[in-house]
Amino acid sequence: MNPGSFLSGRAGTERPAVDFSAVRTLLGPIFRHHRGRLLLGFVALLVVDSLQLTIPQLLRHGIDSLTGATATPQSLLLLAGLVLLTAACIGIFRFLWRTMILGFSRHLEQHLRDRIFAHIMIMDRAFFSSWTTGNIMAHASNDLTAVQMACGMGMVAALDAVVMTVAAITLMLLIDVRLTLIALLPMPLLIVCTRLLSRQLHQRFDQVQAQFSLLTEFARTTLVSIEMVKAYTLERMQERRFDELGSRYVRSNLRVAVIQGLLFPVATLVGNIGMLLVLYFGGRLVVHGTITLGGFVAFVSYLYLLVWPMMAVGWVTNLAQRGLTSLGRIHHLLRQQPLLGDQEGVPATLPPCRPRFVFDHLRFTYPGTDRPALQDICLEIGPGITGLTGPTGSGKSTLCRLLLRLYPVPDRTLFLDGHDVNTLSIAAVRGLIAYVGQEVVLFSDTVANNIAFGRSGAGQEEIEAAAKAAAVHEDIMGFSDGYQTMVGERGVRLSGGQQQRIALARALLADRPVLLIDDGLSAIDVDTEQRVLAGIRAHLQGRTVLIVSHRINVLATADRIVVLEEGRIRARGSHRQLLAESGFYRAMMDRQRFDA
Numbered sequence: 001m002n003p004g005s006f007l008s009g010r011a012g013t014e015r016p017a018v019d020f021s022a023v024r025t026l027l028g029p030i031f032r033h034h035r036g037r038l039l040l041g042f043v044a045l046l047v048v049d050s051l052q053l054t055i056p057q058l059l060r061h062g063i064d065s066l067t068g069a070t071a072t073p074q075s076l077l078l079l080a081g082l083v084l085l086t087a088a089c090i091g092i093f094r095f096l097w098r099t100m101i102l103g104f105s106r107h108l109e110q111h112l113r114d115r116i117f118a119h120i121m122i123m124d125r126a127f128f129s130s131w132t133t134g135n136i137m138a139h140a141s142n143d144l145t146a147v148q149m150a151c152g153m154g155m156v157a158a159l160d161a162v163v164m165t166v167a168a169i170t171l172m173l174l175i176d177v178r179l180t181l182i183a184l185l186p187m188p189l190l191i192v193c194t195r196l197l198s199r200q201l202h203q204r205f206d207q208v209q210a211q212f213s214l215l216t217e218f219a220r221t222t223l224v225s226i227e228m229v230k231a232y233t234l235e236r237m238q239e240r241r242f243d244e245l246g247s248r249y250v251r252s253n254l255r256v257a258v259i260q261g262l263l264f265p266v267a268t269l270v271g272n273i274g275m276l277l278v279l280y281f282g283g284r285l286v287v288h289g290t291i292t293l294g295g296f297v298a299f300v301s302y303l304y305l306l307v308w309p310m311m312a313v314g315w316v317t318n319l320a321q322r323g324l325t326s327l328g329r330i331h332h333l334l335r336q337q338p339l340l341g342d343q344e345g346v347p348a349t350l351p352p353c354r355p356r357f358v359f360d361h362l363r364f365t366y367p368g369t370d371r372p373a374l375q376d377i378c379l380e381i382g383p384g385i386t387g388l389t390g391p392t393g394s395g396k397s398t399l400c401r402l403l404l405r406l407y408p409v410p411d412r413t414l415f416l417d418g419h420d421v422n423t424l425s426i427a428a429v430r431g432l433i434a435y436v437g438q439e440v441v442l443f444s445d446t447v448a449n450n451i452a453f454g455r456s457g458a459g460q461e462e463i464e465a466a467a468k469a470a471a472v473h474e475d476i477m478g479f480s481d482g483y484q485t486m487v488g489e490r491g492v493r494l495s496g497g498q499q500q501r502i503a504l505a506r507a508l509l510a511d512r513p514v515l516l517i518d519d520g521l522s523a524i525d526v527d528t529e530q531r532v533l534a535g536i537r538a539h540l541q542g543r544t545v546l547i548v549s550h551r552i553n554v555l556a557t558a559d560r561i562v563v564l565e566e567g568r569i570r571a572r573g574s575h576r577q578l579l580a581e582s583g584f585y586r587a588m589m590d591r592q593r594f595d596a
């Protein structure tokens with residue numbers, strides 16, 4: 001895999017513009033839902049801030065009582081006790097706001113994650129061709145984290161900064177106005193420095209995340225295609241590429257560490273410039289008796305308390321900006337509409353039917369392309385077995401996808417029992433069909449659960465009956481744990497034919513009125529094929545079956561056969577008829593005999 005391609009998928013659908021309507025629509029409801037928790041958190045935060053501001057006052061009191069020689073051991077003990085109590089209260093309330101507000105940000109993250117997932121579930125194939133997996137994953141990880149950070153620590157730091165700045169500066173002004181102005185002189189420099197550094201930090205952190213995605217994606221694809229890697233003896237090369245990606249990841253982490261290492265020293269340095277000014281000018285004020293020593297100590301403490309809010313200003317603006325941009329991107333994703341949707345007022349269920357699909361001069365072009373994949377299709381697919389064949393790329397799978405309602409069809413071109421499918425519920429139409437795809441999909445689960453996928457709650461007997469009909473029961477009994485054998489990732493423990501038959505058993509167990517097999521018998525040997533076909537026939541009972549196949553034996557058992565070529569119906573009839581009448585079909589069959 002080209003590592004660049006994984007991330008480049010993101011560029012096409014990225015929407016960096018800040019979108020304030022997203023805040024209202026996406027965050028509004030969740031903020032309202034958790035308003036109690038938020039209120040409690042913010043009150044606790046304010047309590048922490050006010051308690052922090054009282055400690056310098058206590059110190060001032062203590063020192064002034066010492067310098068004024070009014071202190072007694074009891075009064076000092078009381079003061080120390082008060083400081084300790086304040087510190088304990090700070091700890092308790094800090095715990096409270098952290099659990100409330102940071103907890104809220106996690107709920108918010110989960111809420112958005114669920115919305116993204118639910119939205120992706122309703123999207124159609126057209127969406128997935130323009131939004132790559134990497135792109136969707138980026139939204140579900142980086143963007144969500146950015147929003148969570150902005151709504152958690154970002155909000156806290158913003159409120160904290162405002163409260164602490166206003167309060168500390170007010171209290172400093174109360175001690176001495178001129179000294180306050182002098183102490184604040186280096187503060188703008190601190191804001192600028194942290195803003196620049198934190199922007200750098202975020203950019204570099206993005207690079208770390210990008211490198212990490214590349215590294216994990218590389219490991220994932222290598223593991224998934226491990227057989228291919230070994231077959232081409234690429235182990236050493238993969239190792240080298242992995243090492244290279246790993247080194248880049250470490251380098252990007254080190255670049256982050258540089259900025260992290262700089263941030264606090266720079267802040268302390270700038271903060272200490274203020275301290276230098278205060279020591280010099282404030283010291284003189286103490287010497288001249290303009291302010292007391294206690295006042296001076298309190299002033300210095302407030303200055304210390306100011307350093308963090310000043311740093312936070314730079315940090316928070318970056319965090320908020322990133323959160324808004326990410327939220328805009330999530331909003332953009334959530335606003336994507338499937339091309340395919342139920343018309344308004346469509347009943348959720350279908351009247352009982354014996355499914356008969358009729359295509360009437362259907363022409364279908366894939367979204368984003370200009371050559372029709374199917375044209376002028378007039379065809380009836382009713383009870384019994386219909387065979388569908390034709391050269392590769394002739395439109396067989398496309399026809400199946402339209403039956404499955406995976407793409408929109410023009411009005412009045414596809415009917416189910418006389419109803420235009422566009423006037424029926426998509427889910428209800430899909431619910432009629434048991435589908436075996438061209439590419440078998442098995443889950444990392446037991447064989448039994450893989451078969452029962454289409455009908456949850458199926459009993460062992462039913463599962464076995466379906467497996468017998470699909471001629472895979474004996475294979476399964478030969479596995480170490482029988483039906484409880486785990487199917488590895490992508491079914492690596494099973495042969496292609498076994499996988500296809502398990503997928504067929506799944507479809508038979510689903511017991512739906514329509515069975516749609518898109519080339520799902522291609523990897524099954526000729527003898528087994530006969531048993532599978534007998535199983536399907538036994539299952540038939542007036543059902544509608546469509547089998548896409550190139551195999552003579554399969555087509556020969558079909559009641560009628562349709563031959564597609566370049567998106568058009570080239571011939572139709574029984575196997576016998578076609579052999580007699582269609583040169584095209586005969587030539588196709590002859591080639592197969594010859595190939596065999």
Ligand SMILES: Nc1ncnc2c1ncn2[C@@H]1O[C@H](COP(=O)(O)OP(=O)(O)OP(=O)(O)O)[C@@H](O)[C@H]1O
Nearest residue numbers: 129366369373391392393394395396397398399438
């Ligand atoms: N998602 C898609 N977007 C655009 N074009 C597509 C898409 N899927 C298939 N096509 C095009 O539609 C045409 C028919 O493809 P289809 O998959 O239906 O062929 P097929 O008959 O099933 O072939 P095969 O026997 O190889 O499975 C081909 O030209 C193919 O390139």
Ligand SMILES: [Mg+2]
Nearest residue numbers: 396397398438
């Ligand atoms: Mg196909």
